[in-house]
Amino acid sequence: MQRIVQKFGGTSVGSISKIIKACELIEKEIKNGNQVIVVSSAMSGDTNKLVGLAENFDISKNKLEYDMIVSTGEQVSIALISMALRKIGIVARPLLGWQVPILCNNNHIEAKINNIESNNILKIIENKEVPIIAGFQGIDENNNIVTLGRGGSDTSAVAIAASVSADRCDIYTDVDGIYTCDPRIVSKAKKLNKISYEEMLEFASLGAKVLQTRSVEMAMRHNVTVQVLSSQTGQKGTFLIKEDKKMENELVSGIAYTKDEANITLINISDNPGVAAKIFIPLSKKNINVDMIVQTGSENGKNINFTYTVSRKDLKQAILVMEENKNNINFERIITNDSLAKISIIGLGMRTHTGVADKMFSALASENINIHVISTSEIKISVLINEELVKKALETLHTKFELDNN
Amino acid sequence: MQRIVQKFGGTSVGSISKIIKACELIEKEIKNGNQVIVVSSAMSGDTNKLVGLAENFDISKNKLEYDMIVSTGEQVSIALISMALRKIGIVARPLLGWQVPILCNNNHIEAKINNIESNNILKIIENKEVPIIAGFQGIDENNNIVTLGRGGSDTSAVAIAASVSADRCDIYTDVDGIYTCDPRIVSKAKKLNKISYEEMLEFASLGAKVLQTRSVEMAMRHNVTVQVLSSQTGQKGTFLIKEDKKMENELVSGIAYTKDEANITLINISDNPGVAAKIFIPLSKKNINVDMIVQTGSENGKNINFTYTVSRKDLKQAILVMEENKNNINFERIITNDSLAKISIIGLGMRTHTGVADKMFSALASENINIHVISTSEIKISVLINEELVKKALETLHTKFELDNN
Numbered sequence: 001m002q003r004i005v006q007k008f009g010g011t012s013v014g015s016i017s018k019i020i021k022a023c024e025l026i027e028k029e030i031k032n033g034n035q036v037i038v039v040s041s042a043m044s045g046d047t048n049k050l051v052g053l054a055e056n057f058d059i060s061k062n063k064l065e066y067d068m069i070v071s072t073g074e075q076v077s078i079a080l081i082s083m084a085l086r087k088i089g090i091v092a093r094p095l096l097g098w099q100v101p102i103l104c105n106n107n108h109i110e111a112k113i114n115n116i117e118s119n120n121i122l123k124i125i126e127n128k129e130v131p132i133i134a135g136f137q138g139i140d141e142n143n144n145i146v147t148l149g150r151g152g153s154d155t156s157a158v159a160i161a162a163s164v165s166a167d168r169c170d171i172y173t174d175v176d177g178i179y180t181c182d183p184r185i186v187s188k189a190k191k192l193n194k195i196s197y198e199e200m201l202e203f204a205s206l207g208a209k210v211l212q213t214r215s216v217e218m219a220m221r222h223n224v225t226v227q228v229l230s231s232q233t234g235q236k237g238t239f240l241i242k243e244d245k246k247m248e249n250e251l252v253s254g255i256a257y258t259k260d261e262a263n264i265t266l267i268n269i270s271d272n273p274g275v276a277a278k279i280f281i282p283l284s285k286k287n288i289n290v291d292m293i294v295q296t297g298s299e300n301g302k303n304i305n306f307t308y309t310v311s312r313k314d315l316k317q318a319i320l321v322m323e324e325n326k327n328n329i330n331f332e333r334i335i336t337n338d339s340l341a342k343i344s345i346i347g348l349g350m351r352t353h354t355g356v357a358d359k360m361f362s363a364l365a366s367e368n369i370n371i372h373v374i375s376t377s378e379i380k381i382s383v384l385i386n387e388e389l390v391k392k393a394l395e396t397l398h399t400k401f402e403l404d405n406n
Numbered sequence: 407m408q409r410i411v412q413k414f415g416g417t418s419v420g421s422i423s424k425i426i427k428a429c430e431l432i433e434k435e436i437k438n439g440n441q442v443i444v445v446s447s448a449m450s451g452d453t454n455k456l457v458g459l460a461e462n463f464d465i466s467k468n469k470l471e472y473d474m475i476v477s478t479g480e481q482v483s484i485a486l487i488s489m490a491l492r493k494i495g496i497v498a499r500p501l502l503g504w505q506v507p508i509l510c511n512n513n514h515i516e517a518k519i520n521n522i523e524s525n526n527i528l529k530i531i532e533n534k535e536v537p538i539i540a541g542f543q544g545i546d547e548n549n550n551i552v553t554l555g556r557g558g559s560d561t562s563a564v565a566i567a568a569s570v571s572a573d574r575c576d577i578y579t580d581v582d583g584i585y586t587c588d589p590r591i592v593s594k595a596k597k598l599n600k601i602s603y604e605e606m607l608e609f610a611s612l613g614a615k616v617l618q619t620r621s622v623e624m625a626m627r628h629n630v631t632v633q634v635l636s637s638q639t640g641q642k643g644t645f646l647i648k649e650d651k652k653m654e655n656e657l658v659s660g661i662a663y664t665k666d667e668a669n670i671t672l673i674n675i676s677d678n679p680g681v682a683a684k685i686f687i688p689l690s691k692k693n694i695n696v697d698m699i700v701q702t703g704s705e706n707g708k709n710i711n712f713t714y715t716v717s718r719k720d721l722k723q724a725i726l727v728m729e730e731n732k733n734n735i736n737f738e739r740i741i742t743n744d745s746l747a748k749i750s751i752i753g754l755g756m757r758t759h760t761g762v763a764d765k766m767f768s769a770l771a772s773e774n775i776n777i778h779v780i781s782t783s784e785i786k787i788s789v790l791i792n793e794e795l796v797k798k799a800l801e802t803l804h805t806k807f808e809l810d811n812n
Binding site for chain 2: 050057062064078079080083087096098143
């Protein structure tokens, strides 16, 4: 007997028929003799409708109310799941965040979980009932409803799995696992059977939308085995686990990309110690995130050029901020490019194997793909290239690092 | 300074613009120096949508889940009201049933309120905030959400008013008060400035849908002054109060009617002591409510005829029940009529004045309106007439009892 958390995303419970389908997946685990705890998102579309209603007012001034409104989505879905389970003879118990309770800080809209009263969940299991817990929501110490922000239901599921020492946390979604690369672009992409938390963190933060970074971090911190799988097929998906020896033999586990990159180059800055702060503090004040940064010598050999990337949606605002601070930063002119993409190869093997970067750069060079900026971490190398070359670059690297499906 | 509960029905908060309008009514009371506690229904339409969703399953087997789903309607409306108030500079605090808490029995779908933690409400008032409380909902002793059934939000409002010793409970709705008769039928109907609880109870139970019987009973029990008024005009409505001497001088306060009446007459029953039980117990088992009952001697002078009325929707089922129990009840045949209406005159004055019934019957006779069945209570006389004569009967009685608007 295993103890399994089954988490259903919005598309997996998006209609009554999908809820019934999800209940078959619950029934299957129970028939296999397992203990099941269900965590659910709101029915797909419901949250957007609720957000739309709340947006008649200024959300930033009404966060408590916003959380009260959007949390009703899960309140409806868990009750419907419970009803559908009863219909097939399974006694369930829907639980809202305040009923568990899932105790959070009071940071409305993006609260963090502090503690889960797992004894209440375990009592229900012992009573041979299936707890159906609302994802995405909790309460603060003043009994106010709070929500966990984007990907909050995944975080709820992993946190609940950790709190009840579940053997596994199954995240049911509309894809059947994590792929070596986006299969919509690289036809030879293959599903991974397993991936380490560290690699998944890079995948998540580099644009693979399957799991949010927060839930992966939580799984890593509490060593929760997570499986990402499809609620349509219910077939074995991709396991997120602690790294093992075998994983280090793989040079590269997968390739991620993001298309909404833009860069800004400040030409001929008078070099002085405080220049980075002069550039980045005003950007940060406007909530503009800076990603890759490169500093190079300028044409005249005395001054420097400074290049950084931002999300494409932030480019206009970033240029404005630079112009406003032109005298202070002391640059000559700005060059921008808003049709760039970032390609990243990810793999634990990079820590112990050398030559991965060389292999990447030469593969791209052989296809005449120019690299604008490079950044690296322990298990990742990212390069900025022209957007129209994404498909070519991904396919080239996918083949070169022996990821192609046979 | 007065302490006032303002209760808004579904149509009064049915859209963002209506919510903003309701907030103006709240603001007005606050500017008058009053303490305000708001109770709200769900936005009109929302509850029906939620019920529709729940009805994908068998509600009778899923009452806990049903309550969890439908209670989200008020969760949304109170948060929106709070947002709209903040926009005009009023600090509000939305409170769900479990947050107050409003403690109820565990009779899901039609729970009764046991206790309201009014200290929590009073603390918010003392803090110069306006509590916005979800009507219709509470929790049982196991922290399950329960709902109060039809008209539950009115009951919540009156119970809250009683618990905080409010000076008044204003029920905002889409009519501007209680009328002597339905103004859509009797053009000379006039708005009552006040009405006693007892009279209002008769009105409510006789088809005037403005207030549900339960909320009136609760107001009477706790002596809560209730005002029914329009959220569109905000003008003075009708006050429900304890009867006073002056009220007894009015022979008749108003005339109510219901159109969905049907009657069943069982002809030639062998008279025996247990016959009423033999008729009514099987009906009760099928949840068929019987209203007026008349027993008369039959044609042959030995046996009896038995006439009773049911809702028109229950007629078919009632006939079926009679046929199934024909041998046990021992009647000869059934006569039914499904195009009847019940007209009732209501007035505290009947208790002390004689001749009211005579006046009613002769007025109807003078217009050739035949009476099928009569039933009376201390402050009410009801008669069953043919449906097509309703308008004529109402107008005749309205004039005869001097209720016409001048």
